[in-house]
Amino acid sequence: MIRRGGRRPLAAALTLCLAGAGAAATRATDQDRAPLPPVPAWQGRSERLVAQSGDPWITPAERTGFTATPSYAETRAYIDRLAAASPLIRVETFGRTPQGRDMIVVIATKDAAALDPAKPVLLVQAGIHPGEIDGKDAGLMLLRDIALRGGDAPLDRVNFLFVPVFNVDGHERSSPYNRPNQRGPISQGWRTTAQNINLNRDYMKADAPEMQAMLRLIDRTDPALYLDLHVSDGLDFQYDVTFGFQDAPYAHSPAANRWLEQVYRPRVDAALEAEGHVPGPLVLALDDRDPPKGLALPHFAANFSHGYGDLRHMPAVLVEDHSLKPYRRRVLGDYTLLAATLRTLADDGAALKQATIADRAARGSMTLTWRPRADPVRTVHFLPMTSERFQSAVSGGVELRWTGRPAPAADYPLYGSSPGETIVPxxxxxxxxxxxxxxxxxxxxxxxxxxxxxxxxxxxxxxxxxxxxxxxxxxxxxxxxxxxxxxxxxxxxxxxxxxxxx
Structure with missing residues (x-):
C-alpha cells in the first residue's frame, strides 16, 4: 500500500474504534460488516481455480473459504510438503530476520541445481506489508498448480522465484485490528518490521537486515522482472487489481518502461478481464474524501520497490489489490496476474532483456529531485464508485460514506511531478x-x-x-x-x- 503521507483522516481512526468495539465474534463472516460499504456482486471465471473441499492439496486459505490466511509456520509447512512432492519446487533460505526467523524463497524451475542464465527470472515478493497478504495465498495456489496440476509449461522458458513473506516478523504480529478498513482476511500482519522499519521505504538506504538479504538475492539472481504485491487503502473504485511502474516522464529505464507499457500491461489486462476481474492503473487520489479533484501519479523515489527497480534498471511492477473487494476475489486476481506475468515473460522475455541492456548502457543527464506539479499532466479514464456525504455525530463534521455502487466512468485530471535538480554524472x-x-x-x-x-x-x-x-x-x-x-x-x-x- 502506498500512502501519500500526513495524518490518517479522522474517519479512518473512527473506523478503527468501531471495528474494535465488538466485531471480533463476527469477523469470520464479516464481508458486509459495518462500517465497510456493501460488497458489489461478482462471479469471475477465476473461481474455477479454487480447490474443492477434500482436495489433498487445498491451500490453507482455500480451506477456510478465504476468510483466513495461514501463519508463517503453516505457510512453510505447505511449501515444504509441495517441494517434497515435486522436483519442480525447491526452497532456499536467503536471510534471517531480527527475531531469528528464516526468510525463504521458493524456486519453481525445470533446471537442475543452478538456474539457467539464458532463462529470464521472475522474482515475486509478497508480504512486504504483511497486512496486505493476498499475494502469499495466490502464490501458494499457483505453485501447487505448477508443480502438480499441469501448469508448468512457462518453466520451459522462465524461472519463477517467489518470496511468500518478505516481512516475516511483521507477518507474525497478527491481529484482527491491524487493517480494519480492509475486507479480510480475519487477522492481518503488522506493517513494519520488528525494528519498526517500513521495508517499502528502505530499498535505497537498506537499513533492515531483511532488505539487505533481499538485495543480495536480487544481485545473485538478476531478475528480468520484479513484482511487489500490495493492497490499497482509502479510495473506493471499481477496479479489483491495479498495477503500475515508474511513469514514463520520470523513468530512468525508458526502454524497459516502454516494454512494460506496450507489452506487459495489455497482456496482463487482457488476462484479468478474461477471468472476470477489473484491472486498473496504479494511481493515488489527491483527496480521498473528494476524488473528482483529481488523481496523482508522481515520481516515486528509489526507497519504493518500483522506483528502486527503475533506478537500478531492473524492471519492477507495483501491484495494489483493492482493499474493499472480498479477500477471495483479491487472491484470485493476484493468481491471474502472476500466471499472466509468467506467460508474458516466457513469450517475450528476450525483448525485455534487450531493453534492460539498452537502459544499463545509456549515459546522460540525470534528474535528482522532483517536485509536485501544479497543473495536470494528462487525464485518466477512471471507474469510480458512488459516495455520499453525511453529518457525523461522532466527528462533528461532514464525512464521506461509500455506497458500494458503481458510478459512471469519468475522465479525471492526473497530477504528477516536475524536475528539480538535474546533473550530468x-x-x-x-x-x-x-x-x-x-x-x-x-x-x-x-x-x-x-x-x-x-x-x-x-x-x-x-x-x-x-x-x-x-x-x-x-x-x-x-x-x-x-x-x-x-x-x-x-x-x-x-x-x-x-x-x-x-
Missing amino acids: PTAYWVSAADPDVIARLRLHGIRMETLDRPRTVAVDMVRVSGAKLAAMPVENRVPVSASGFAHERHEEEYPAGSVRV
Whole structure:
C-alpha cells in the first residue's frame, strides 16, 4: 500500500474504534460488516481455480473459504510438503530476520541445481506489508498448480522465484485490528518490521537486515522482472487489481518502461478481464474524501520497490489489490496476474532483456529531485464508485460514506511531478576507505567498483555543502538534511588502500 503521507483522516481512526468495539465474534463472516460499504456482486471465471473441499492439496486459505490466511509456520509447512512432492519446487533460505526467523524463497524451475542464465527470472515478493497478504495465498495456489496440476509449461522458458513473506516478523504480529478498513482476511500482519522499519521505504538506504538479504538475492539472481504485491487503502473504485511502474516522464529505464507499457500491461489486462476481474492503473487520489479533484501519479523515489527497480534498471511492477473487494476475489486476481506475468515473460522475455541492456548502457543527464506539479499532466479514464456525504455525530463534521455502487466512468485530471535538480554524472565517484559503511551499501546494490590495493593521489572535483539544516522530525530512523549552497572545489586528494572508484 502506498500512502501519500500526513495524518490518517479522522474517519479512518473512527473506523478503527468501531471495528474494535465488538466485531471480533463476527469477523469470520464479516464481508458486509459495518462500517465497510456493501460488497458489489461478482462471479469471475477465476473461481474455477479454487480447490474443492477434500482436495489433498487445498491451500490453507482455500480451506477456510478465504476468510483466513495461514501463519508463517503453516505457510512453510505447505511449501515444504509441495517441494517434497515435486522436483519442480525447491526452497532456499536467503536471510534471517531480527527475531531469528528464516526468510525463504521458493524456486519453481525445470533446471537442475543452478538456474539457467539464458532463462529470464521472475522474482515475486509478497508480504512486504504483511497486512496486505493476498499475494502469499495466490502464490501458494499457483505453485501447487505448477508443480502438480499441469501448469508448468512457462518453466520451459522462465524461472519463477517467489518470496511468500518478505516481512516475516511483521507477518507474525497478527491481529484482527491491524487493517480494519480492509475486507479480510480475519487477522492481518503488522506493517513494519520488528525494528519498526517500513521495508517499502528502505530499498535505497537498506537499513533492515531483511532488505539487505533481499538485495543480495536480487544481485545473485538478476531478475528480468520484479513484482511487489500490495493492497490499497482509502479510495473506493471499481477496479479489483491495479498495477503500475515508474511513469514514463520520470523513468530512468525508458526502454524497459516502454516494454512494460506496450507489452506487459495489455497482456496482463487482457488476462484479468478474461477471468472476470477489473484491472486498473496504479494511481493515488489527491483527496480521498473528494476524488473528482483529481488523481496523482508522481515520481516515486528509489526507497519504493518500483522506483528502486527503475533506478537500478531492473524492471519492477507495483501491484495494489483493492482493499474493499472480498479477500477471495483479491487472491484470485493476484493468481491471474502472476500466471499472466509468467506467460508474458516466457513469450517475450528476450525483448525485455534487450531493453534492460539498452537502459544499463545509456549515459546522460540525470534528474535528482522532483517536485509536485501544479497543473495536470494528462487525464485518466477512471471507474469510480458512488459516495455520499453525511453529518457525523461522532466527528462533528461532514464525512464521506461509500455506497458500494458503481458510478459512471469519468475522465479525471492526473497530477504528477516536475524536475528539480538535474546533473550530468561525472566520469566516476571516489569513496574513501574511511567510509566503509558507504562502500558496503554500494556493494549491496550490486554497483561495480574498483578497489585500490595501494594509496593513490587523485585530482578530484569536490562539492562542499553549506547551509545544512536538520529536519525537525526523523523519517524511517533517519534525520533528513537539507542544504542551501553547493560549491565546487578542484584539488588533489589522497585515497588510502581500500578506497573505491565507482
